Every structure is written in structure tokens, then in C-alpha cells.
Amino acid sequence: MEWLKRMNNALDYIENSLDDEIDYKKIAEAAYCSEYHFSRMFSSIAGISLSEYIRRRRLTLAAFEIQKSDLRIIDVAVKYGYVSADSFSRAFQKTHGIKPSDARSSGVQLKAFPRISFQISIKGDTEMEYRIEKLDYELRLIGKSNTVKTNRAFKTIPTLWNSAKKDGFMQELINLSWENPKCTLESLLGVCGKEAAITDEEFDYFMGVRYDGEPPSGMETLIIPPSTWAVFPNVVEAWKRLYTEWVPTSGYELANLPCIECYYGPKHKPRHELWVPVISK
Missing domain, CATH: 3.20.80.10 (Regulatory factor, effector binding domain)
Incomplete structure (x- = not known):
């Protein structure tokens, strides 16, 4: 279905831009969708706001990066769109429950929010008048x-x-x-x-x-x-x-x-x- 392909194109754009600046206008363009409606459409379908989805995906990748590399915390923070180590630390702790520096410790528990994919769901048991x-x-x-x-x-x-x-x-x-x-x-x-x-x-x-x-x-x-x-x-x-x-x-x-x-x-x-x-x- 063309509509389904367009929505997943938007998700591709988001995923490829998580370590860069994300332009909401370009997300809508990737879906061939009106700017007026894309954010509301996304939240209606996904059950989560677009900004919250992007935040969770970035913090998931940031946690992976901290665990697997020797990059400084501030460098990881900047890479995923945070202007300061403090703002990144607050967001990271709110999501994962620990400080970014503690994520390098063995045995710590983190949260991974997977990428969303849109699929067809059969509905329509109740007609819509229009x-x-x-x-x-x-x-x-x-x-x-x-x-x-x-x-x-x-x-x-x-x-x-x-x-x-x-x-x-x-x-x-x-x-x-x-x-x-x-x-x-x-x-x-x-x-x-x-x-x-x-x-x-x-x-x-x-x-x-x-x-x-x-x-x-x-x-x-x-x-x-x-x-x-x-x-x-x-x-x-x-x-x-x-x-x-x-x-x-x-x-x-x-x-x-x-x-x-x-x-x-x-x-x-x-x-x-x-x-x-x-x-x-």
C-alpha cells in the first residue's frame, strides 16, 4: 500500500537523522504528507508523540554508544542533539534511571526503545459516515x-x-x-x-x-x-x-x-x- 510505504519512508528519514538535526518539515515531505497533519497522524497511529519517539530513539542509541565506545559523555550528548552535558544527563537519567557515566558499569540495566514500523491492521468493522x-x-x-x-x-x-x-x-x-x-x-x-x-x-x-x-x-x-x-x-x-x-x-x-x-x-x-x-x- 502506497500510504504505508510513505509512512515508513518518514521513519527511515528519522532513523537516518538521529545523530543530526531533524527537520519536521522534511519528515512530512518523506511521507508525502501535509505538515499540518503529520505529527498528529503519527501520534494517533503510534500512540506516542513524534518528539517523544525521537527522544527515546536518540537516548537508546546514546546508551549503546556510551557502552561500546570511549567517547566522552559530552561528545555523545552533542551527537544526539543535546546542547549541554547537564541537559543530556537529566534526559538520560529520566529514561534509563541512571546517570550516563554509570552506563559504562558492568551489569547495569538500561532501556532500549526499538524503531517503530508501520504495518497494516485490519479494521473497519464500524462504518464511517462522511x-x-x-x-x-x-x-x-x-x-x-x-x-x-x-x-x-x-x-x-x-x-x-x-x-x-x-x-x-x-x-x-x-x-x-x-x-x-x-x-x-x-x-x-x-x-x-x-x-x-x-x-x-x-x-x-x-x-x-x-x-x-x-x-x-x-x-x-x-x-x-x-x-x-x-x-x-x-x-x-x-x-x-x-x-x-x-x-x-x-x-x-x-x-x-x-x-x-x-x-x-x-x-x-x-x-x-x-x-x-x-x-x-
Whole structure:
């Protein structure tokens, strides 16, 4: 499967660059994947963040190097991306439970984290509903953004919306969203990654609505170009299955644009949808 080969190409790039600077953009390029989505796709499939995987692999190789060579600890630290012996020692001890210098002692116990390889896993016992929407005009959104830690996104984002409801920001967005209805995205929108790719550790979550006028004081504007979207009901369920089940077999590639969480008003079915930017292969 082409998708599987691409993901393993990215792993090859990582493995060949562990003793050098790793460019996250090049990892995504090796997978022929959008920068916006690769880190999140990796963590969804592997069950570990991309940065943590790289850290563990580097510290595994560093332990081997210390045991098998006479290199100074500082030289091993620099080789695997640490700027000081102290930062390397802290990371090494956190992973292996001992100081780097103690790794040369006979009989010490260390931890080896093996290289990941992606393989086909047969799933799909439960169908995924979706539709394709083509919007031939740019989306002009207004709202506010917050920085969200990726590993806490499912907890943090509902809290942000609850706070917006309490302080009146949500009602302000609702009032603006129907001034000039134009498309099916007339609702509360959560944009995952405002200006740059979703980084491995955190991303900007933009809370807003589609609006063609000037933004009110305190709000900013976000413009998304004409795009094709795969739309899934149930935001949480869609996020859980998007990268592992739908993307590998869909015949679509992810576009280099952010996903949009769309939250509709009362009595609307479904109550919320995930809009995913795609390109037909």
C-alpha cells in the first residue's frame, strides 16, 4: 500500500537523522504528507508523540554508544542533539534511571526503545459516515486563538468553549455568524492550527465564525482559501478514526490546511462535524 510505504519512508528519514538535526518539515515531505497533519497522524497511529519517539530513539542509541565506545559523555550528548552535558544527563537519567557515566558499569540495566514500523491492521468493522464538500470561495473567519498542548487537546478545547460561554464570547460569535449566511459553515468554528502546521507539542486553536465584515475590536481575521473538504459527523469520534482508518484507504490526501471543528446550534443533526481539507489523488 502506497500510504504505508510513505509512512515508513518518514521513519527511515528519522532513523537516518538521529545523530543530526531533524527537520519536521522534511519528515512530512518523506511521507508525502501535509505538515499540518503529520505529527498528529503519527501520534494517533503510534500512540506516542513524534518528539517523544525521537527522544527515546536518540537516548537508546546514546546508551549503546556510551557502552561500546570511549567517547566522552559530552561528545555523545552533542551527537544526539543535546546542547549541554547537564541537559543530556537529566534526559538520560529520566529514561534509563541512571546517570550516563554509570552506563559504562558492568551489569547495569538500561532501556532500549526499538524503531517503530508501520504495518497494516485490519479494521473497519464500524462504518464511517462522511461527505465531500467543495467550497469554491475563500472562507473569511473572525475570532480569537489560544495555544493548546496537543496531548491535552481533548480536555482543553471543551474548557475553552465553556469559558467562552460564561464570558459572553460565544454569544458574540453566535450573533455575528448569521448576519450574512453564505454556506454550511454557518456555526461556531474551532480551527486546529491557525497560521502554521500543528506542531508536535502544541498548536493554535482558533475559535470563531465565518464573517465577511470587519472584525470587532479584540478579534482577528483568518482566511482559508477555496478548498475541498471531507466532512465527518461527531468531532471526537472522527478525530480518533481519521488518521488510522479513513485516510489510509480513502483515495484522498490531506491538504496543507487546518481541520475545522464545526459546532451547530440546538436541534441540528448532527450536533457537530469535523471538516478535513483534502486533495484527490
